Amino acid sequence: MIVPMPIIIVVTFAAVMGVAAVSTMVERRLLGFFQDRPGPNRVGPFGMFQVVADAVKMLFKQDWVPPFADKPVFLLAPIVGFMAVLLEFGVIPITPHWSIAGDLNVGLLFVFAMMGLAVYSVVLAGWSSNNKFALLGGMRAAAQMISYEVFMGLSLLGVVMTAGSFSLHDIVLAQSRCWFVIPQFLGCIVFLIAGIAETHRLPFDLPEGENELGAGFHTEYSGMKFGMFFLAEYAGVAMISALITTLYLGGWGGPILPPFLWFAIKVVFLICFFILLRAALPRPRYDQLMSFGWKILLPVSLINIVLTGAILLWQAGA
Amino acid sequence: MIGIIRTLWLTFLHLFHKNDTVPYPETKPYLSPRYRGRIILSRDPNGEERCVACNLCAAACPVDCISLQKGEKDGRWYPEFFQINFSRCIFCGFCEEACPTYAIQLTPDFEMSEYVRQNLVYEKQDLLISGTGKYPDYSFYNVSGLAIPGKDKGEAEREAAPIDIHALLP
Numbered sequence: 366m367i368v369p370m371p372i373i374i375v376v377t378f379a380a381v382m383g384v385a386a387v388s389t390m391v392e393r394r395l396l397g398f399f400q401d402r403p404g405p406n407r408v409g410p411f412g413m414f415q416v417v418a419d420a421v422k423m424l425f426k427q428d429w430v431p432p433f434a435d436k437p438v439f440l441l442a443p444i445v446g447f448m449a450v451l452l453e454f455g456v457i458p459i460t461p462h463w464s465i466a467g468d469l470n471v472g473l474l475f476v477f478a479m480m481g482l483a484v485y486s487v488v489l490a491g492w493s494s495n496n497k498f499a500l501l502g503g504m505r506a507a508a509q510m511i512s513y514e515v516f517m518g519l520s521l522l523g524v525v526m527t528a529g530s531f532s533l534h535d536i537v538l539a540q541s542r543c544w545f546v547i548p549q550f551l552g553c554i555v556f557l558i559a560g561i562a563e564t565h566r567l568p569f570d571l572p573e574g575e576n577e578l579g580a581g582f583h584t585e586y587s588g589m590k591f592g593m594f595f596l597a598e599y600a601g602v603a604m605i606s607a608l609i610t611t612l613y614l615g616g617w618g619g620p621i622l623p624p625f626l627w628f629a630i631k632v633v634f635l636i637c638f639f640i641l642l643r644a645a646l647p648r649p650r651y652d653q654l655m656s657f658g659w660k661i662l663l664p665v666s667l668i669n670i671v672l673t674g675a676i677l678l679w680q681a682g683a
Numbered sequence: 684m685i686g687i688i689r690t691l692w693l694t695f696l697h698l699f700h701k702n703d704t705v706p707y708p709e710t711k712p713y714l715s716p717r718y719r720g721r722i723i724l725s726r727d728p729n730g731e732e733r734c735v736a737c738n739l740c741a742a743a744c745p746v747d748c749i750s751l752q753k754g755e756k757d758g759r760w761y762p763e764f765f766q767i768n769f770s771r772c773i774f775c776g777f778c779e780e781a782c783p784t785y786a787i788q789l790t791p792d793f794e795m796s797e798y799v800r801q802n803l804v805y806e807k808q809d810l811l812i813s814g815t816g817k818y819p820d821y822s823f824y825n826v827s828g829l830a831i832p833g834k835d836k837g838e839a840e841r842e843a844a845p846i847d848i849h850a851l852l853p
């Protein structure tokens with residue numbers, strides 16, 4: 366089945382936006398259940414139209430640019446973050462035939478490049494707001510995201526070595542016999558943790574740590590510009606879930622059900638897991654976050670690479 | 684590490700717990716009879732107003748939201764007007780404690796929102812109810828030593844006949 370490219374692009378991006386919007390509602394309901402309360406359940410059946418209500422509210426909020434802000438950069442920052450996340454979805458193979466970039470041979474590197482860009486959004490937002498809290502949040506975000514990108518990349522090397530390709534399509538195909546989560550368990554855990562830090566989600570949401578920084582890097586943002594940060598964060602969660610699915614959980618692969626359903630099930634499961642993490646775990650201190658990254662995750666991912674390499678060489682030699 | 688996994692698991696189990704939330708307008712929570720809500724003025728068992736306009740409630744009120752004017756009829760005091768400004772009332776219940784006649788009482792009702800602040804000033808006709816409230820048998824004039832038409836000194840409940848101070852007998 367060959368679908369024309371414009372349709373693929375539009376449908377994928379619309380789906381990403383939809384997932385991001387719906388997951389804000391799902392998150393609030395799930396958090397409610399985790400805390401023995403129903404969560405927002407008034408608007409529409411099961412509170413499903415809460416998303417619409419939120420969107421309408423956000424659209425009609427005054428879109429205010431503080432007079433002391435650096436205006437062009439201030440306007441640019443949320444757009445950069447949002448675009449970066451959306452572009453990452455371009456290379457994710459959702460089914461064997463449904464991927465915007467097709468079989469891009471540097472897919473994984475492209476994802477990393479875009480993640481690197483996402484850092485800019487946060488730093489620029491913090492910088493251009495001309496606000497102490499925002500700047501602190503931006504600095505934290507920069508340090509956190511850059512250092513966790515290191516472990517993220519290192520943890521992925523095991524997958525790349527085993528699959529022998531940077532193409533996400535090939536990586537999924539390489540998992541047709543055994544999901545990489547089993548041989549690459551260490552890598553998967555490191556990737557998961559780094560992924561949380563990368564999307565600055567709770568429990569690693571230090572850039573926005575409400576109790577210390579107001580709202581961190583988006584303190585000065587309002588209206589739809591704030592909405593873009595918000596959507597980008599949830600799209601980022603969906604993105605990390607999609608990446609973990611592709612890299613470790615066999616992507617679209619699975620028996621009986623059609624490929625798309627398998628992909629969706631895995632992604633939704635991971636998104637719910639992210640929400641569980643938010644409900645269960647406290648936020649670490651900033652120095653704890655950093656030392657955890659450099660003193661534990663870095664060695665673990667290096668060990669993972671060495672072990673994977675040794676096993677691959679041994680298999681090749683045998 | 685074990686702690687983190689255990690936390691995750693315990694939090695996950697909460698998915699299957701019963702909600703503690705009471706979906707309020709549909710299910711009303713139980714409020715005990717002593718709940719401190721909307722204030723009423725009660726009547727004694729004979730159907731007369733209990734309030735004797737002694738002003739003790741107004742004096743006790745920490746936010747000064749009670750205002751009343753004394754009137755007199757047949758030797759009994761009664762409030763000519765009695766206002767409670769519920770936009771200031773903090774529902775502390777001090778007025779109920781201060782009242783010597785059980786006239787002013789707080790009830791388990793809190794649904795008294797208004798769109799206009801002025802409507803929160805309740806007049807006597809809004810406050811006065813037809814029943815006795817929480818103390819069905821109590822009637823101030825039946826236990827007090829005050830003489831009123833139809834009840835002389837010494838005729839109240841558990842009241843001894845007054846001493847004749849002109850008699851020489853012990």
Ligand code: SF4
Pocket residue numbers: 722740743744745746747748749767771772773774775776777778779
């Ligand atoms: S409840 Fe307290 S605040 Fe309200 S009228 Fe009585 S004494 Fe005043």
Ligand code: SF4
Pocket residue numbers: 733734735736737738739740741751778781782783784785786787
């Ligand atoms: S309500 Fe009670 S305390 Fe207040 S004036 Fe009347 S009798 Fe006195």
